[in-house]
Amino acid sequence: MTxxxxxxxxxxxLGDTLNSNAQYLxxxxxxxxxxxxxxxxxxxxxxxxxxxxxxxxxxxxxxITSGGLGPTKDDLTKEIGAEYFGKKLVMDEDALKTLExxxxxxxxxxxxxxxxxxxxxxxxxxxxxxxxxxxxxxISDGGKTLIMLPGPxxxxxxxxxxxxxxxxxxxxxxxxxxxxxxxxxVGESTAEDMIxxxxxxxTNPTIAPYAKxxxxxxxxxxxxxxxxxxxxxxxxxxxxxxxxxxxxxxxxGNNLSLARVVVEKLIEKNMTIAVAESCxxxxxxxALVDIEGSSKxxxxxxxxxxxxxxxxxxxxxxxxLKNHGAVSCECAKEMAVGVAKLxxxxxxxxxxxxxxxxxxxDEKPVGLVYAAISVKSNVTVNELKxxxxxxxxxxxxxxxxxxxxxxxxx
Amino acid sequence: MTxxxxxxxxxxxLGDTLNSNAQYLxxxxxxxxxxxxxxxxxxxxxxxxxxxxxxxxxxxxxxITSGGLGPTKDDLTKEIGAEYFGKKLVMDEDALKTLExxxxxxxxxxxxxxxxxxxxxxxxxxxxxxxxxxxxxxISDGGKTLIMLPGPxxxxxxxxxxxxxxxxxxxxxxxxxxxxxxxxxVGESTAEDMIxxxxxxxTNPTIAPYAKxxxxxxxxxxxxxxxxxxxxxxxxxxxxxxxxxxxxxxxxGNNLSLARVVVEKLIEKNMTIAVAESCxxxxxxxALVDIEGSSKxxxxxxxxxxxxxxxxxxxxxxxxLKNHGAVSCECAKEMAVGVAKLxxxxxxxxxxxxxxxxxxxDEKPVGLVYAAISVKSNVTVNELKxxxxxxxxxxxxxxxxxxxxxxxxx
Numbered sequence: 044m045t046x047x048x049x050x051x052x053x054x055x056x057l058g059d060t061l062n063s064n065a066q067y068l069x070x071x072x073x074x075x076x077x078x079x080x081x082x083x084x085x086x087x088x089x090x091x092x093x094x095x096x097x098x099x100x101x102x103x104x105x106x107i108t109s110g111g112l113g114p115t116k117d118d119l120t121k122e123i124g125a126e127y128f129g130k131k132l133v134m135d136e137d138a139l140k141t142l143e144x145x146x147x148x149x150x151x152x153x154x155x156x157x158x159x160x161x162x163x164x165x166x167x168x169x170x171x172x173x174x175x176x177x178x179x180x181x182i183s184d185g186g187k188t189l190i191m192l193p194g195p196x197x198x199x200x201x202x203x204x205x206x207x208x209x210x211x212x213x214x215x216x217x218x219x220x221x222x223x224x225x226x227x228x229v230g231e232s233t234a235e236d237m238i239x240x241x242x243x244x245x246t247n248p249t250i251a252p253y254a255k256x257x258x259x260x261x262x263x264x265x266x267x268x269x270x271x272x273x274x275x276x277x278x279x280x281x282x283x284x285x286x287x288x289x290x291x292x293x294x295x296g297n298n299l300s301l302a303r304v305v306v307e308k309l310i311e312k313n314m315t316i317a318v319a320e321s322c323x324x325x326x327x328x329x330a331l332v333d334i335e336g337s338s339k340x341x342x343x344x345x346x347x348x349x350x351x352x353x354x355x356x357x358x359x360x361x362x363x364l365k366n367h368g369a370v371s372c373e374c375a376k377e378m379a380v381g382v383a384k385l386x387x388x389x390x391x392x393x394x395x396x397x398x399x400x401x402x403x404x405d406e407k408p409v410g411l412v413y414a415a416i417s418v419k420s421n422v423t424v425n426e427l428k429x430x431x432x433x434x435x436x437x438x439x440x441x442x443x444x445x446x447x448x449x450x451x452x453x
Numbered sequence: 454m455t456x457x458x459x460x461x462x463x464x465x466x467l468g469d470t471l472n473s474n475a476q477y478l479x480x481x482x483x484x485x486x487x488x489x490x491x492x493x494x495x496x497x498x499x500x501x502x503x504x505x506x507x508x509x510x511x512x513x514x515x516x517i518t519s520g521g522l523g524p525t526k527d528d529l530t531k532e533i534g535a536e537y538f539g540k541k542l543v544m545d546e547d548a549l550k551t552l553e554x555x556x557x558x559x560x561x562x563x564x565x566x567x568x569x570x571x572x573x574x575x576x577x578x579x580x581x582x583x584x585x586x587x588x589x590x591x592i593s594d595g596g597k598t599l600i601m602l603p604g605p606x607x608x609x610x611x612x613x614x615x616x617x618x619x620x621x622x623x624x625x626x627x628x629x630x631x632x633x634x635x636x637x638x639v640g641e642s643t644a645e646d647m648i649x650x651x652x653x654x655x656t657n658p659t660i661a662p663y664a665k666x667x668x669x670x671x672x673x674x675x676x677x678x679x680x681x682x683x684x685x686x687x688x689x690x691x692x693x694x695x696x697x698x699x700x701x702x703x704x705x706g707n708n709l710s711l712a713r714v715v716v717e718k719l720i721e722k723n724m725t726i727a728v729a730e731s732c733x734x735x736x737x738x739x740a741l742v743d744i745e746g747s748s749k750x751x752x753x754x755x756x757x758x759x760x761x762x763x764x765x766x767x768x769x770x771x772x773x774l775k776n777h778g779a780v781s782c783e784c785a786k787e788m789a790v791g792v793a794k795l796x797x798x799x800x801x802x803x804x805x806x807x808x809x810x811x812x813x814x815d816e817k818p819v820g821l822v823y824a825a826i827s828v829k830s831n832v833t834v835n836e837l838k839x840x841x842x843x844x845x846x847x848x849x850x851x852x853x854x855x856x857x858x859x860x861x862x863x
């Protein structure tokens with residue numbers, strides 16, 4: 044089975060938007076054993092879009108589009124797609140009802156434009172969208188299949204996982220099964236060096252490493268006649284990876300995150316946590332609050348950005364700030380102990396550092412961060428050093444601190 | 454002048470690499486007034502690559518490739534490109550010398566493979582690479598131009614800026630200039646309805662709307678002989694947009710954000726701010742801290758996630774929580790006033806809501822959020838309603854609250 048990815052939108056051609064959907068879909072399709080030989084991007088132009096459909100279907104069985112399902116006149120993906128298959132657009136009552144209740148729920152008036160979003164090609168399979176107004180759909184005819192999805196990744200990704208993956212699995216011969224190992228605390232090139240021999244020798248299963256913000260994943264994919272066979276086939280490779288990376292592997296699965304592992308461990312151990320942040324300024328609290336159910340264990344966060352806040356709220360000593368500065372091992376310690384005491388939690392977390400771009404010195408350069416964890420008054424501090432933008436330094440410091448908590452709870 | 458971007462590499466089709474070069478090049482080309490109507494990605498396959506060159510040149514004057522200039526057998530971009538133009542590859546002595554000194558500098562041995570990287574199509578213009586081993590080149594013949602650049606962005610970007618931009622500027626007639634207006638507090642479809650007539654009548658300048666997380670931008674682009682003429686040409690359109698959208702337009706420019714406008718206004722007015730967050734859990738504090746220089750005005754943030762934290766830290770009355778609940782207009786008010794008083798700031802901000810997926814009731818459904826702002830003890834509260842995931846609700850609530858602050862400061 045071969046597929047092509049066709050992203051539609053002038054904003055992509057102007058460079059206003061990054062085509063991250065092509066990467067996401069490619070990775071997912073590779074995991075399903077579907078071959079992808081072309082990505083294409085075209086703008087909101089009916090002539091070029093029609094030609095792009097014809098070109099893509101001349102090469103592939105399946106075309107997956109992203110974007111162009113919005114309410115405006117510019118949004119043409121569905122119209123031209125239906126035309127390509129010789130189908131009319133008809134009002135889909137289910138889609139319309141969903142759309143109407145969506146607008147009621149958000150308390151906004153549904154415009155005439157939005158009704159257009161509920162029009163579907165005759166005979167198409169509806170893909171509901173729980174995170175936006177544009178439903179997707181699948182047209183299949185004469186051995187060709189067109190799968191249309193909206194542009195925003197937060198809408199496209201769950202629609203793909205919930206509806207398109209089962210649809211494609213049913214139609215593929217043999218089974219492709221993936222396991223995703225999630226790592227932290229090890230650099231991308233170090234990790235790739237450590238598995239070079241496995242990558243070079245691989246046929247079935249395959250290993251695909253992928254890195255982002257202080258995190259790394261390995262996707263191991265095997266194909267076989269049944270899911271059980273595929274899983275058995277990849278078992279020795281997975282075991283070898285666990286042997287090589289040990290507790291740098293923090294979990295498995297597509298939707299796992301370090302914050303989720305931390306929150307789940309806290310719930311399991313019935314321990315409470317509070318955080319005091321300086322340079323990360325709420326990122327850590329936000330990462331924990333992002334996880335459903337975190338209210339059971341995360342009681343409070345303080346963004347003690349100023350020295351006064353560190354003294355008044357957390358009981359950091361003026362002397363400590365004077366002798367060692369706010370970005371110091373000593374200050375981080377007092378912040379962690381202080382926040383645990385103030386809120387009355389089992390664990391206190393503190394992060395203080397120089398996020399830049401200004402404020403760095405020779406002694407304390409931009410990117411220097413201290414992260415402290417106090418567990419029932421036993422304090423550990425890590426000195427971290429990063430490079431890059433303010434955003435990158437803050438993000439990395441947050442991830443590394445989450446990893447400290449995870450290891451402390453293991 | 455029209456150009457296409459052709460990225461070459463199987464790693465892109467497997468989803469292992471994100472095609473960020475297409476975005477970078479598109480943005481740069483838009484700024485130069487070069488129209489881009491297609492992006493394409495093909496793998497390291499000679500047949501498909503040759504066809505991709507033919508297709509791209511059938512549509513565009515210029516094709517810019519990224520990737521496939523490496524030393525291995527898989528790297529074919531230059532070979533197939535030269536073949537397309539009927540040119541032989543010959544050793545370029547300048548390129549070879551640069552390559553040799555590069556290897557001396559990094560203390561590594563140059564392999565026979567690397568010599569291949571110094572082979573250039575006859576008559577091509579060399580583009581030196583100061584950050585890697587693969588030089589780029591430009592072939593121009595019969596009105597068609599092929600610009601070949603290496604894949605890694607840290608190599609491609611400076612090569613494009615230093616060599617390709619001047620090359621294209623010399624050959625383009627006229628100038629394209631864009632202005633980007635940034636809006637908030639108005640929905641995408643409402644906004645598009647409001648400018649339908651302008652979009653339909655547009656030729657030069659053009660208006661391109663684009664929406665993301667509670668924010669909307671209009672990109673207005675005009676072409677003329679000089680920058681001054683282009684700016685003058687778009688002035689009436691820009692003025693009309695300001696007339697129609699008023700203070701929903703919060704600023705202009707590609708790198709502006711609502712958080713930046715808020716921090717800059719606070720600095721300008723010499724006012725301090727503290728925030729108390731429940732459902733957004735640090736997102737608002739983090740958005741402010743993300744802006745360089747925010748430490749001048751942002752003093753402290755409290756993530757008062759539990760009821761105890763709201764009472765103990767902010768002085769919210771137990772009675773208020775009992776009678777109205779934590780997600781209420783009353784609680785938001787007391788939180789905003791409380792945090793301003795506690796920290797001693799001019800402005801206090803509070804956000805409390807039901808982020809979901811659990812915890813919603815008929816009376817207080819998931820997505821209900823109260824945002825309060827206290828400016829020198831005058832309190833305003835907004836009731837907000839959102840749908841979607843926990844992450845989306847939190848993000849939208851944060852943006853809407855930033856907009857409240859902006860309007861309060863105007």
